[in-house]
Amino acid sequence: xxESTEKHWLLRPKTITLLWRVFIAILAATVIAERVVxxxxxxxxxxxxxxxxxxxxxxxAAMIIFAKGLGLLIKRPDTYYGDDQ
Amino acid sequence: MILHPAxxxxxxxLVLPWLPHRGARQAASLALPLAALWAxxxxxxxxxxxxxxxxxxxxxxxxxxxxxxFATIFALMAAAGALFALRQESRVEVPAALFYAGSAMGVxxxxxxxxxxxxxxxxxxxxxxxxxxxxxxxxxxASMRYLSIHLLGGVVLMAGIAGHVAATGSxxxxxxxxxxxxxxxxxxxxxxxxxxxxxxAWLPDAYPEAxxxxxxxxxxxxxxxxxxxxxxxxxxxxxxxxxxxxxIFYGIVYALLENDMRRILAYSIVNQVGFMVVGIGIGTEMAxxxxxxxxxxxxxxxxxxxxxxxxxxxxxxxxxxxxxxxxFQSMPVTAFCGIIGALAISSFPWTSGFVSKSMISQAAGxxxxxxxxxxxAAASAGVxxxxxxxxxxxxxxxxxxxxxxxxPPASMQIPMILFSALCIGxxxxxxxxxxxxxxxxxYAPYSGAHVVTQLQLLLFSGLAFFVMLGFLKRTLTISLDxxxxxxxxxxxxxxxxxxxxxxxxxxxxxxxASVAQRAGKTLHRHHGPQGALARTWPTGSMAFWTxxxxxxxxxxxxxx
Numbered sequence: 001x002x003e004s005t006e007k008h009w010l011l012r013p014k015t016i017t018l019l020w021r022v023f024i025a026i027l028a029a030t031v032i033a034e035r036v037v038x039x040x041x042x043x044x045x046x047x048x049x050x051x052x053x054x055x056x057x058x059x060x061a062a063m064i065i066f067a068k069g070l071g072l073l074i075k076r077p078d079t080y081y082g083d084d085q
Numbered sequence: 086m087i088l089h090p091a092x093x094x095x096x097x098x099l100v101l102p103w104l105p106h107r108g109a110r111q112a113a114s115l116a117l118p119l120a121a122l123w124a125x126x127x128x129x130x131x132x133x134x135x136x137x138x139x140x141x142x143x144x145x146x147x148x149x150x151x152x153x154x155f156a157t158i159f160a161l162m163a164a165a166g167a168l169f170a171l172r173q174e175s176r177v178e179v180p181a182a183l184f185y186a187g188s189a190m191g192v193x194x195x196x197x198x199x200x201x202x203x204x205x206x207x208x209x210x211x212x213x214x215x216x217x218x219x220x221x222x223x224x225x226x227a228s229m230r231y232l233s234i235h236l237l238g239g240v241v242l243m244a245g246i247a248g249h250v251a252a253t254g255s256x257x258x259x260x261x262x263x264x265x266x267x268x269x270x271x272x273x274x275x276x277x278x279x280x281x282x283x284x285x286a287w288l289p290d291a292y293p294e295a296x297x298x299x300x301x302x303x304x305x306x307x308x309x310x311x312x313x314x315x316x317x318x319x320x321x322x323x324x325x326x327x328x329x330x331x332x333i334f335y336g337i338v339y340a341l342l343e344n345d346m347r348r349i350l351a352y353s354i355v356n357q358v359g360f361m362v363v364g365i366g367i368g369t370e371m372a373x374x375x376x377x378x379x380x381x382x383x384x385x386x387x388x389x390x391x392x393x394x395x396x397x398x399x400x401x402x403x404x405x406x407x408x409x410x411x412x413f414q415s416m417p418v419t420a421f422c423g424i425i426g427a428l429a430i431s432s433f434p435w436t437s438g439f440v441s442k443s444m445i446s447q448a449a450g451x452x453x454x455x456x457x458x459x460x461x462a463a464a465s466a467g468v469x470x471x472x473x474x475x476x477x478x479x480x481x482x483x484x485x486x487x488x489x490x491x492x493p494p495a496s497m498q499i500p501m502i503l504f505s506a507l508c509i510g511x512x513x514x515x516x517x518x519x520x521x522x523x524x525x526x527x528y529a530p531y532s533g534a535h536v537v538t539q540l541q542l543l544l545f546s547g548l549a550f551f552v553m554l555g556f557l558k559r560t561l562t563i564s565l566d567x568x569x570x571x572x573x574x575x576x577x578x579x580x581x582x583x584x585x586x587x588x589x590x591x592x593x594x595x596x597x598a599s600v601a602q603r604a605g606k607t608l609h610r611h612h613g614p615q616g617a618l619a620r621t622w623p624t625g626s627m628a629f630w631t632x633x634x635x636x637x638x639x640x641x642x643x644x645x
Contacts, residue, residue, distance in 0.1 A: 008414050011485070027548060030540045037533030042450035042458060052462070052541035059463035060470050060549035063334075064556050067341040074565040075342060078405075081563075081572055 027053070087133045089146050090124035090156060091194055091204070093117060094163065094187025098211075101180040114167040114179050121190065122160035125153060132196050141256050144196025151377060151523040155193040155313045158381045159186055162305045162388060165504060169392050170298035171496040177218040182302040185211035189306035193313055197256040198246045198271075201314065205242060205278075209235035212307060219296040230571070231291035234277065234284055235307075242274025261318050272319055279311035279362060280355045281328050285335060286568035288355055293347035293404070297395035300347055304354055304391050305384045312361045312380045316523075321368025326457055329366055332359030333464045340471035341557065342564045344406050346394050346480050350387070353430065353472040356464070357383050363461065364445040367452060370524040375444030377522055382437035382511060386429035389504040390476065393423030396497055397480060400490035406559040411485035418492045420481040422501040429508040431473030432465060434539055437511035440518070440530045443539070447528065465539075466546035473543070474550045479559060 009015055031050045041047030097117040104110045134146035163186035170179050188211055191204030209232065216228035248267025250256055261268045280288045292303045319325065336356025343349045357379070364376030396419045397412060398404055413420040425436070432438035442465070449458040492498060511518050519526040550557070611618045 010413075011411075023544075023548075027544050030537060030544055033533075033537045034541075037537050039534045039538070040532075042453070043455055046458075046462075046538075050541070052538040053545045055462060056466040056542040057545040057549050059466050060546045061553060063337055063463075063467050063470065064341060064549065064553050067338045068556050070338060071342045071562075071564065075560070075562040076565060078344065078561050078563045080565075 087127055087129070087146065088124045089134065089191075089194070090121045090128065090160070091187045091191035093121045093124055094160075094183050094190060095207070098180045098184035098187060101183065102176050110176075110179075111171055114170075114183065115164060117183055118160050118163035118167060118186065121187070122157065122164065125156040125160055125190075128153070128156075128194065138199070141197075141199070141250075143199055143256070145191075145200045146194050147196030148194065149523075150521065151313070151316060152193050154377055154381060154521045154523070155309065156190050157521070158309075158384050159190045159193065159306065162186065162384050163302075165388065165500040166298070166302045166305070169301055169395070169497050169500045172494060173296065173298050175218045175220065175296065178215055178296060178299055181211050181214035181218060182299070185215060185302060185306055189310045192310045195258060198249065198258050199256060201258055202239070202243055202246055205310075206236075206239050208307060208310065209239060212303060215299045215302055216291055216295045219294060219299055221294070224294040224296075227291045227294035230568070231287055233571075234287040238274050238277030238284075241270050241277065245270025245272075245274055258314075258317065260320065263319065263322060263324070272322070275311050275314050275318065276328065277311075278307050279315065279358055280308055280332065281362070282331050282335065283567050285332065285355050286566035289339065289343075289348050289351040289566075290568055292351045292354070293345055297399040300351075301388050301391045301395055304350070304387045308354055308358045309380050309384055312358060312365070312376065315362065315365045316373060316376060320365055320373055323366055325362050325366030326454075327366070329359045329362030329364075330457070330460050332356065332362060333460070334467070335359075337464065337467040337471045339564055339566070340475070342562070344559050344562060345404050346397070346406055346409065346476060347391065347404055349406075349476055350390050350394060350472065353468070354387060356468060356471070357387065357430065360442055360445055360461070360464070363457065364448065367445070367448050367454065367457070369448050369452060371444055371451060371528065372448035374519075374522040374524050374526055374528075375441060375448060378441035378444060378518055379438075381518060381521070382429065382441040382508075385504050385507050385511075386426045386437060389422060389426035389501060389508065390430065390472070392497065392501045392504070393419050393426060394476070394480070396493040396501070397490070399493055399497070401488055403488075405561070406479035406483075407561060409480050409486055409488070410483040411481070412488060412490065413481040415489040416481070416492050418498050418501070420477065422505045423481065424477050425505040425508050427473045427477050429512070431469040431543055432539065433469075433473075433543060434531075434536045435509065435512045437508045437515075437518075439512055439539065440515035443530055443535065444528055462542060466542050466549075469543045469546045470550055474547055475557070478550075 031053050034050065039047050045051065094117055097113065101110060101113055101117070104113060128146065128148035130148050132144040132147040134144065136143040136145060163183055166182060167179060170182070173179055185208055188204045188208040192201055192208070195201040195204060213228045213232040216224055216231060245267050248265070249261070249271060252265060252267055261271065263269050263272050277284055288308070292300050295303055315325065332355050336352045336359060340349045340352035340356065343352060361376040361379050364372040364379065397409065397416070400416070401409070403409055429436035429438045432442045446458060446461045446465070449461055515530060610616055613619060
């Protein structure tokens, strides 16, 4: 209990759980809202159900993994160019 | 006579450092950009100034809608930047920054290529001074690398302009097509300043080395002037779609790997300019409007983000994500404004980025450019990932660094609040911005479908960020880029070749010396005091040899 009074309310585990629940509810709402609005896709595939949701998620996952992989090759300690950094 | 808005800033900046009082200097640094803003709106359409130079007619001042849009945002930016930098101790930085802003405006108002070139080079010098005035060793070396790249770009541009003028006989800065060597050189010179590949590295190398206020100025002018000249010079050049697409993903991937908060934002400048370059490449009225509007919106939210980062740097002296975190508790205004900027850069609905960037995607859709559209959609999600969440999360939240710095002074808070208000204001009421665009706007950003799909794209990108947070853990690293060739490879090559070359040179010197010595000895032997050719001969021997010659001639004469 002492810890939770010291911590900012936003950092308490309870708040974080609540924030996750609200976040997931909003995610679900944005996908369901697709049923309400009138989509006007340019190509066809962008009219598939929840296209922007899973495309956004997968694109980001792919970029993170690609960056991680590239990082193995090109990351160097930040003193690499001398005390210049 | 119409005042030249750029000259107000350029000449004013030259006088500024010599004003006697600090208060006078501060007042002048705010008054000059506002005066320039007023002057921008006095410039009529068409050429206003003409000048005869050698055989050419220069047009240093010409106005139209595109010019006015860029000049307006340059002046606004200079004013907000000057306010943010009010407490800057360096007496060089703000005058240099205003000179820099004036030069950018000079490019925007230039009606001919020579004027473009002159202000282009002035911009390079003034921006170098802005970086250099941070006063650290790192900023000095970064500014020299920055200057070298920009002078190189300037030489390429000048060669292109000279070739273009020789071939066409026209100095006018209008629409060009890259179909000759000269116009390719002009395009290449423009692209260097846009941060295009292969020389993108100058931007994240140099900008973060400026002071807490210097980077705010730097983020606005060079790259956006490049966007302006591309918009005017090369709209609809298909190559630009692919150049821009590369810049977009380059910015995202490098920003994901980066640990320095201001370098994250520098990479994201390349990313955002990439969106504009794609729009210029698509080249329809919708796409060009989108690129121009995005440049306008970008200057505001990127400056806002860098003001937020600058405030953190000003208060803590730290810039690495690994050293920061938890600052929202003691810097609520800075965190709030940073988040507004982050939402705007991510094109969140009801922010300025939403009403500008979506025109570029819309144009890609209208032109049935399927892969371009898919790339832009993935990149929009990626922007939220690398700038929209990453920057505020690692600086203001994540782990608690234990730092409890206060919000910065009012002179730094006010421009942040004003620019936050502009980000939201332009998002809610895009009509005034749309009215400034070069072409008539037939676009309504707020449809139910657009808002819903954009929210899906962004929020699920956010989900990916938090689900994969372990992959994004910050490390004390930098990422290699092509600047490795001039920062590491070239110096090493020189170090390696130096002993070899000195050896070769010493050998050559020795050989030359011994050859010369031997030649000297031979000369000495024949012509020296004891030499056969230097001896004094008796007259008798002279007469003897003359007789021999005459006899020989006689003998030869009677030969058959």
